[in-house]
Amino acid sequence: xxxxxxLRLDPRWIVPIEPDGALEEHALLVDGGRIVALVPTAIAExxxxxxxxxxxxxxxxxxxxxxxxxxxxxxxxxxxxxxxSLKAWLEQHIWPIEARFLSxxxxxxxxxxxxxxxxxxxxxxxxxxxxxxxxxxxxxxxSGMRAFLGLPVxxxxxPYAADAEAYLQAGxxxxxxxxxxxxLAFALAPHAPYTVSDASWEKLVIYARQLDLPIQTxxxxxxAELEQSLQTHAMSPLARLDRLGAxxxxxxxxxxxxxLDSDIDLLxxxxxxxxxxxxxxxxxASGLAPVSGLLSRxxxxxxxxxxxxxxxxxxxxxxxRLASLVAKVAAGDAAALPATRALHMATLGGALxxxxxxxxxxxxxxxxxxxxxxxxxxxQHLPCYDPRSHLVHVASRDQVSDVWIAGQRLxxxxxxxxLDGADLAARARLWQDRLQSG
Amino acid sequence: xxxxxxLRLDPRWIVPIEPDGALEEHALLVDGGRIVALVPTAIAExxxxxxxxxxxxxxxxxxxxxxxxxxxxxxxxxxxxxxxSLKAWLEQHIWPIEARFLSxxxxxxxxxxxxxxxxxxxxxxxxxxxxxxxxxxxxxxxSGMRAFLGLPVxxxxxPYAADAEAYLQAGxxxxxxxxxxxxLAFALAPHAPYTVSDASWEKLVIYARQLDLPIQTxxxxxxAELEQSLQTHAMSPLARLDRLGAxxxxxxxxxxxxxLDSDIDLLxxxxxxxxxxxxxxxxxASGLAPVSGLLSRxxxxxxxxxxxxxxxxxxxxxxxRLASLVAKVAAGDAAALPATRALHMATLGGALxxxxxxxxxxxxxxxxxxxxxxxxxxxQHLPCYDPRSHLVHVASRDQVSDVWIAGQRLxxxxxxxxLDGADLAARARLWQDRLQSG
Numbered sequence: 016x017x018x019x020x021x022l023r024l025d026p027r028w029i030v031p032i033e034p035d036g037a038l039e040e041h042a043l044l045v046d047g048g049r050i051v052a053l054v055p056t057a058i059a060e061x062x063x064x065x066x067x068x069x070x071x072x073x074x075x076x077x078x079x080x081x082x083x084x085x086x087x088x089x090x091x092x093x094x095x096x097x098x099x100s101l102k103a104w105l106e107q108h109i110w111p112i113e114a115r116f117l118s119x120x121x122x123x124x125x126x127x128x129x130x131x132x133x134x135x136x137x138x139x140x141x142x143x144x145x146x147x148x149x150x151x152x153x154x155x156x157x158s159g160m161r162a163f164l165g166l167p168v169x170x171x172x173x174p175y176a177a178d179a180e181a182y183l184q185a186g187x188x189x190x191x192x193x194x195x196x197x198x199l200a201f202a203l204a205p206h207a208p209y210t211v212s213d214a215s216w217e218k219l220v221i222y223a224r225q226l227d228l229p230i231q232t233x234x235x236x237x238x239a240e241l242e243q244s245l246q247t248h249a250m251s252p253l254a255r256l257d258r259l260g261a262x263x264x265x266x267x268x269x270x271x272x273x274x275l276d277s278d279i280d281l282l283x284x285x286x287x288x289x290x291x292x293x294x295x296x297x298x299x300a301s302g303l304a305p306v307s308g309l310l311s312r313x314x315x316x317x318x319x320x321x322x323x324x325x326x327x328x329x330x331x332x333x334x335x336r337l338a339s340l341v342a343k344v345a346a347g348d349a350a351a352l353p354a355t356r357a358l359h360m361a362t363l364g365g366a367l368x369x370x371x372x373x374x375x376x377x378x379x380x381x382x383x384x385x386x387x388x389x390x391x392x393x394x395q396h397l398p399c400y401d402p403r404s405h406l407v408h409v410a411s412r413d414q415v416s417d418v419w420i421a422g423q424r425l426x427x428x429x430x431x432x433x434l435d436g437a438d439l440a441a442r443a444r445l446w447q448d449r450l451q452s453g
Numbered sequence: 454x455x456x457x458x459x460l461r462l463d464p465r466w467i468v469p470i471e472p473d474g475a476l477e478e479h480a481l482l483v484d485g486g487r488i489v490a491l492v493p494t495a496i497a498e499x500x501x502x503x504x505x506x507x508x509x510x511x512x513x514x515x516x517x518x519x520x521x522x523x524x525x526x527x528x529x530x531x532x533x534x535x536x537x538s539l540k541a542w543l544e545q546h547i548w549p550i551e552a553r554f555l556s557x558x559x560x561x562x563x564x565x566x567x568x569x570x571x572x573x574x575x576x577x578x579x580x581x582x583x584x585x586x587x588x589x590x591x592x593x594x595x596s597g598m599r600a601f602l603g604l605p606v607x608x609x610x611x612p613y614a615a616d617a618e619a620y621l622q623a624g625x626x627x628x629x630x631x632x633x634x635x636x637l638a639f640a641l642a643p644h645a646p647y648t649v650s651d652a653s654w655e656k657l658v659i660y661a662r663q664l665d666l667p668i669q670t671x672x673x674x675x676x677a678e679l680e681q682s683l684q685t686h687a688m689s690p691l692a693r694l695d696r697l698g699a700x701x702x703x704x705x706x707x708x709x710x711x712x713l714d715s716d717i718d719l720l721x722x723x724x725x726x727x728x729x730x731x732x733x734x735x736x737x738a739s740g741l742a743p744v745s746g747l748l749s750r751x752x753x754x755x756x757x758x759x760x761x762x763x764x765x766x767x768x769x770x771x772x773x774r775l776a777s778l779v780a781k782v783a784a785g786d787a788a789a790l791p792a793t794r795a796l797h798m799a800t801l802g803g804a805l806x807x808x809x810x811x812x813x814x815x816x817x818x819x820x821x822x823x824x825x826x827x828x829x830x831x832x833q834h835l836p837c838y839d840p841r842s843h844l845v846h847v848a849s850r851d852q853v854s855d856v857w858i859a860g861q862r863l864x865x866x867x868x869x870x871x872l873d874g875a876d877l878a879a880r881a882r883l884w885q886d887r888l889q890s891g
Contacts, residue, residue: 093836097792097839097846098781098791100786128835248817344739394875398529398884405532408764409765440831447838
């Protein structure tokens with residue numbers, strides 16, 4: 016007797032990531048928000064009856080993309096200060112604006128806009144690291160998007176908190192309020208080694224261990240950060256964090272551009288996670304991360320867009336393409352970081368980095384039904400000799416037609432179903448008016 | 454009494470390139486295919502009567518983009534061999550396919566698809582360098598697109614010609630047949646210093662001087678090319694071409710990745726043109742061209758997509774963004790190649806490189822009415838503090854809504870008017886079938 020399921024998807028190709036390949040004549044079956052089976056069409060016909068069936072005749076179906084590092088609310092600062100150095104950008108533009116305008120309302124609205132942008136671009140899960148995580152959590156629940164919320168820790172005051180202890184307590188309170196929400200996960204997110212003291216790191220490492228929370232931090236983004244640490248601490252920032260007990264498989268190093276050989280050894284032996292943000296690293300002239308070298312050492316590398324103030328898109332398609340291009344020139348090898356590897360980084364690599372690989376990152380039965388359809392029908396995407404290569408080197412987020420999270424269709428035919436684009440535009444314009452008149 | 458004109462365009466912003474800036478409350482007036490005036494809306498109301506008026510309420514209007522280097526017909530090889538080195542890519546994939554399939558029909562169909570893709574992406578003029586330029590010219594006339602056709606010269610045989618003399622004669626015959634076509638221009642396009650002998654260069658330099666034709670060639674794309682020339686000729690490829698009389702303000706060096714200091718001096722003193730192809734240079738791991746250094750020496754630098762077999766999009770928006778990003782990390786300076794400079798390279802820089810700056814490249818009265826509308830309405834492009842920055846760092850070609858060439862509307866609301874997308878897709882599929890069964 017056929018098995019009854021909620022949903023059957025029949026695309027032109029399925030790229031499940033696990034296993035590698037581009038399947039034709041296959042169907043994905045979903046029930047109760049989870050993937051039930053990925054089988055040849057004939058088997059789907061014979062063994063399953065679906066309440067809803069969606070045919071995607073010219074599309075690739077693949078796991079939802081994971082944006083493993085962003086500051087979602089900073090979409091409100093998109094393009095506010097471009098083409099200047101990281102130091103001037105932070106000190107003369109971003110921090111003064113944040114000091115003046117940061118509020119739960121700012122974070123809610125900015126996060127909602129970011130969630131809408133990411134969903135339309137095929138991103139089903141992001142790791143967000145910003146102030147007022149409670150307000151961000153509200154926005155993510157409204158959007159239907161999956162989020163991994165990094166609870167910020169800093170040693171200097173902002174409108175959100177006064178000192179490291181206050182940040183920790185505010186963050187943990189937000190986590191307590193939202194920890195039963197199925198699509199939210201939490202981590203501690205100390206800003207960086209250079210903005211958080213040893214004492215604060217020691218304290219947050221204890222919390223992380225006791226509460227089983229990952230730690231995500233900006234690490235060795237610029238050469239200056241590495242050099243200052245070598246002068247002040249006589250060791251690299253990573254070595255310092257290792258001494259403070261922060262490293263391990265649930266330690267997520269964002270950027271990791273300027274690494275000593277001993278840092279790479281440490282990342283490998285401790286099984287740390289790395290998030291590569293190629294657009295941000297180029298735009299702020301930080302440098303070229305040694306991604307091929309990290310991958311060849313078996314280190315997991317995920318992809319991140321960083322915030323819209325330093326990118327200025329929250330676009331994992333763009334990051335896949337740029338990661339593949341930059342790795343080739345950085346390694347001097349056109350075979351470095353091929354399309355299949357970039358796709359892995361943007362999906363399962365992201366899930367692994369966030370410790371969510373049991374739930375998302377591939378179209379494996381038992382996992383959450385987070386999947387996206389990418390339409391390659393247009394002549395601009397033809398000929399097509401390998402759809403995996405086209406996903407990285409030809410397509411862009413504008414070809415994403417459909418997005419499901421836990422089986423819920425959040426984008427249909429390129430349109431958001433749970434959010435209203437006109438409302439998001441109005442919120443963006445409102446905040447632009449406030450910032451410009453402020 | 455008001456002046457009667459064909460067309461009035463009323464966008465939200467106009468970015469004319471000459472002068473720099475983003476004008477609001479301005480209108481562009483067009484008559485007989487040329488720009489008549491760019492004036493404040495009140496002046497347009499008072500002084501002009503237009504037979505057609507197009508309001509673009511959320512759009513930026515800017516000059517059509519110039520793709521200063523491509524091999525248009527190679528769209529039929531899009532994605533046929535990705536993530537491998539230039540040498541293996543050429544010798545094991547591209548050249549064998551070309552030897553087997555190259556024909557006027559191949560070139561016509563591939564060029565037509567490329568023209569459709571470029572028009573939809575806001576490219577109104579391209580410099581194309583490929584075999585059977587007569588077939589390419591037919592495709593460009595059909596498309597309405599402006600093209601600068603490089604007549605190929607090689608010392609080895611292909612299905613197009615047997616030796617350098619035969620290439621030259623075939624190319625010049627194509628030029629004779631099409632030279633009165635208003636939207637076509639011609640150049641000599643010897644493939645590269647390493648594939649064309651001194652004797653052939655000497656001959657083609659004479660033709661170029663006598664017929665007043667520019668010369669476009671691939672130059673110092675890889676380190677190996679530079680090193681081999683230093684060994685074989687005891688000088689760089691550029692120095693060799695200079696000795697052979699090829700350099701000057703109508704010498705267009707494509708790629709120019711690996712340059713000696715003396716090469717940069719030579720480019721500057723001879724007033725040569727450079728075409729930067731950032732995606733292709735990264736994808737083939739060729740290297741990072743010293744673009745900031747060239748610009749600071751006053752050398753004009755245009756942008757090119759290269760062919761779809763090494764990119765795999767003919768997308769000048771992507772090249773603008775990547776050029777800006779790569780220049781920053783190459784120069785170690787986040788202020789390098791700001792958005793306004795990237796826009797200049799993609800428009801007037803391209804026109805200058807091709808010697809067409811009197812006709813196109815900016816929205817200056819007297820020039821051809823080649824203009825594009827880019828719609829920034831969506832919340833994904835908000836907030837918008839500076840539309841010029843958004844054109845480079847936020848928008849993509851998918852936001853191009855309208856394209857005019859010489860006042861003729863070739864894209865309207867994101868749809869081609871003179872070409873049929875379904876027909877182009879059918880041609881692409883036909884050739885894919887042939888290549889895969891061949």
